[in-house]
Every structure is written in structure tokens, then in C-alpha cells.
Amino acid sequence: MSSCTPFAILEIPPSISLDEEQFFDLCATNRNVRLERDTKTGEVLIMVPTGWESSKRNSKFVVQLGIWSEKDGTGEISDSNGGYAIAGASRNPMTPDAAWISLTRLNTVPQEQRAKFLPVCPDFVMELRSPSDNLKPLQEKMEEWIELGARLGWLIDPTTCTVYVYQPEKPVERLDNPTSVSGDRVLKGFVLDLTAIW
Numbered sequence: 618m619s620s621c622t623p624f625a626i627l628e629i630p631p632s633i634s635l636d637e638e639q640f641f642d643l644c645a646t647n648r649n650v651r652l653e654r655d656t657k658t659g660e661v662l663i664m665v666p667t668g669w670e671s672s673k674r675n676s677k678f679v680v681q682l683g684i685w686s687e688k689d690g691t692g693e694i695s696d697s698n699g700g701y702a703i704a705g706a707s708r709n710p711m712t713p714d715a716a717w718i719s720l721t722r723l724n725t726v727p728q729e730q731r732a733k734f735l736p737v738c739p740d741f742v743m744e745l746r747s748p749s750d751n752l753k754p755l756q757e758k759m760e761e762w763i764e765l766g767a768r769l770g771w772l773i774d775p776t777t778c779t780v781y782v783y784q785p786e787k788p789v790e791r792l793d794n795p796t797s798v799s800g801d802r803v804l805k806g807f808v809l810d811l812t813a814i815w
Contacts (some may be wrong), residue, residue, distance in 0.1 A: 627661040635661075637702055637709070641733045642709075644700070653708045660710070669745040677813045678743060679715050680692035684808040691721040692740065703765050708733040712741040713762070717804060738741060738766035741803050745814075746774040759783045769803040778815050 629635060635643065635654070643661070645654050653662045686694045687754050694717050700710030716739035726735055744755055744760045752774065759772045762782050770783035780798050782790040792798060800807040 620779070624688075625663040627663065628657050629661060629687060635659075637734065649734065651712070653710065653712070655708055657717075659754065661790070665804045670672065671745060674814050675714050675745050678745065678809065681809055682715055682743075682804075682807070685804065686717060689804075689806065691805075692717050694718075694741070700734040701738060702736055703738050704736070705785060706765055707761060711737070711758075711765075714745040717741040738762070741769045741800065742767050742770075743771045743773065745746070746772065746776065756781065756789075766815060769800065771798065771800075771809075773811075775815060778811075780811070 640652075640654055640661075645741060645754045649722075650663050654660070657661060670739045675697060679694070682694050695713075697712060697714045699716060700712050702714070703711060707720060713759065718735070718737070718739040718741075722737050723731075723735075723738060726737060742759075742784070744759060746752065746755055750776055758782065759770045759781065762770050763785055765782075768785065772781040772783070773779075774781070780792040780795055782792065782798070796811055798809050798811060800809065
């Protein structure tokens, strides 16, 4: 579902510097578009919306993750609208298609700040490839999530029925045509039923 290709790029003049608070306000004012900011160039990227089929697949994933998270009780989930403004990220906010953050990490963020972009990396992120997405930028985004502090990441590619598993200091694991994938490395007891995604 995640799109790494911008639909359009807004160039911000050097005389205007958007701090994090102002950029959040810009995103909140323009809720009908998904915005990201390239931290190197300062450009504001208008991201392409996804199709219905990708949205359906992402919803099925979020439902499964949400049911597990409610029972587990050790963290919280976010969907593709949840932004993470992490120092050193190439784009801020970074928005995974789904994420889980432990209460240990979440509790480092004051309650009033949680209404905006979280300044900490989630423990787990998932990206879902849409038919229009190129694989390489998504793989690079997953690698960046791990570099920023995610402990587990899944890149799910329904076009080839493939799951790429990312973990710190381990090679990427490729699973071809799996019917399920276990999150036990970080998500204790969570097993994603991929038959609902394919």
C-alpha cells in the first residue's frame, strides 16, 4: 500500500523554513493528501494514493495485528496514517502501512506530543507493495526503518506472494508463497495469516 513515488513535489522557498510543528499543521490542514518531507532537500512530497485492492489488503493486516495487540497489551499499533518524525530519517514524517510500538518506547513520549508525529521509531513496521510500486525503493525504505531502530520489519509483496523479513544485523530473509509468517522475534505470539492477504 505504501507508495514511495511522489505524485508531485512542492519546492519550498529558502525564505520559508517549516519546523516540525508547522509541517504537522500543514499536513493537518490538507488531510485529503498524504505529505512527506525530504529532510535533505526540504521538498514537500505529495504521495500517490493507493487503489482499493491495496487498501483492502492493508486493512486485513491491520485487523489481525490489532486483535493480537489488544490481547497482548504490551504496545500499540498504528495504520498508514500514523507518522513518525525520527531524527536522521530521509523523509519526515515516515509513514509505514502498519506499525507496532512497545509501551516501553511509547512511554518516552509525553501524552500531549502523541497527538502529532511520534519522535521515536516503532519496534515493528510493515510495508505492503502496491501494483504501482517499484520494489527497490520499498526495500530501501525497509532498510532505513531498521537503521532508525525498528527491531522487525516485513515487506509484503502480493504481486509475487513474497515476504521479506528485516532484522538488525541479519541478512534479509525472503519467504516465497508462505501461508503465514511469525512475528515471534518481536511480536510474541503473533502469526499473520497470509491467505487473507494474497
